[in-house]
Amino acid sequence: MTKLHKIAAIPADGVGTEVVEATKQVLSALQERHPTFELEWHDFDWGTAYYEQHGRMMPEEGLDELRTMDAILFGAVGWPTVPDHITLWGLRLAVCQGLDQWANVRPVTFHPGVPSPIVDAHERELDWVVVRENSEGEYSGFGGRNFAGREGAGEVAVQSAVFTEAGCERIMRFAFDLARTRDRRKVSCVTKSNAQQYGMVLWDDVFARVAADYPDVETEKVLVDAMAAKFVLRPEDLSVVVASNLHADILSDLGSAMAGSLGLASSANLNPERRSPSMFEPVHGSAPDIAGQGVANPVGTFLSAALMLDHLGHPDEAGRLREAVDKALAADVRTRDIGGGATTRDVVEAVTAAL
Structure with missing residues (x-):
């Protein structure tokens, strides 16, 4: 039909x-x-x-x-x-x-016939998915510009990242559910909680709580700069990567460039x-x-x-x-x-x- x-x-x-x-x-x-x-x-x-x-x-x-x-x-x-x-x-x-x-x-x-800058990429069976929180985080649109009337370079711009517990939880559960459909059941959580002590600490806390509901899925927590290096140096260790709006935006483009x-x-x-x-x-x-x-x-x-x-x-x-x-x-x-x-x-x- x-x-x-x-x-x-x-x-x-x-x-x-x-x-x-x-x-x-x-x-x-x-x-x-x-x-x-x-x-x-x-x-x-x-x-x-x-x-x-x-x-x-x-x-x-x-x-x-x-x-x-x-x-x-x-x-x-x-x-x-x-x-x-x-x-x-x-x-x-x-x-x-x-x-x-x-x-x-x-x-x-990584598609056949497409050259990759990664050595032996096609022999290493590389294949992973970036899951990006797509509604809040760094691209929430909260902020503004003001003081344009000040003399000299006096204007101020404020751009606020917004992390909600509900938003973090739903994207993380989505990532875990996706991991359960793949050959390797693993979720890598990208964070920057060492420097962003509010929003990304909430992100980490929610990830730890959600992970407890998926004991059959392997997990890791990686700082975003270290994850960028891991994309290049150890991509075979990746399956599902879950990250905030900005971090996943950048990392997914890196991954695509690596694929050709x-x-x-x-x-x-x-x-x-x-x-x-x-x-x-x-x-x-x-x-x-x-x-x-x-x-x-x-x-x-x-x-x-x-x-x-x-x-x-x-x-x-x-x-x-x-x-x-x-x-x-x-x-x-x-x-x-x-x-x-x-x-x-x-x-x-x-x-x-x-x-």
Whole structure:
């Protein structure tokens, strides 16, 4: 029986328009070959162009429109004509916070045929997941700027990190539950409680309490600077890494670079209770320097779409998409960010053929 899903497509800016269109084409081919699902696309023209016309990145009723969807496929946000904090807070973060997509999942996967700066990476069977608290912490948006009228350099900016016991607990339980599905049941907790004596000490305390409910899962607590070193020096010791909004943001990008390119990196912004739709997006950004040239790497968006299919209840189809991506990469169909000369269209055709 074919299951219908309503999907919001928000390409937004730069290469986001190219990779979202490429992904829609590949998903269309997948559903033709395996008609267990049907995607009904709803396109939204939100982004910098919308801002330049309307003075905002999305309409006031935008979140209400998204709540009628089953999932969201997002491209990338940001363009040189508008400050990044306006584009990010006006669209992507507005969606994440407005729909309470509190769990961000970023797999770190080493694909065949893709060179890695890590020695013998493919022989070491490296594979881990960064679980990022996606609703509070350092990106809560609490603070402000004041005293701009003072003489000289007198302005003051305050940016407050907010950690709540409920927010810490839910992301940690999510990480432990995820660890129970993996071959190695281990959760690594990233902290900086030696220097941040309030928020991160609460983070540590909640982790210790939650860990007691999962005696079958191995745990460790690692300072964020030491974890950055561990990503490079001992990545085989990682399975699930749970971290605050800022720490996981940085570490997950490090992991993706180790795997070969940010162009390969997928992510899911989840509302695990399914009270609102979840959003799936690559993490490479809008890349204004190559936008419109047809050379953007769509793999990160393909793999984000695979996460979306998992979330919608189609794990077999998600697995087929991942296998097709790996077949294309193993056949050296690679864009220039991972050492090849393929165009976006070349990758679409290779993955479609591999399906």
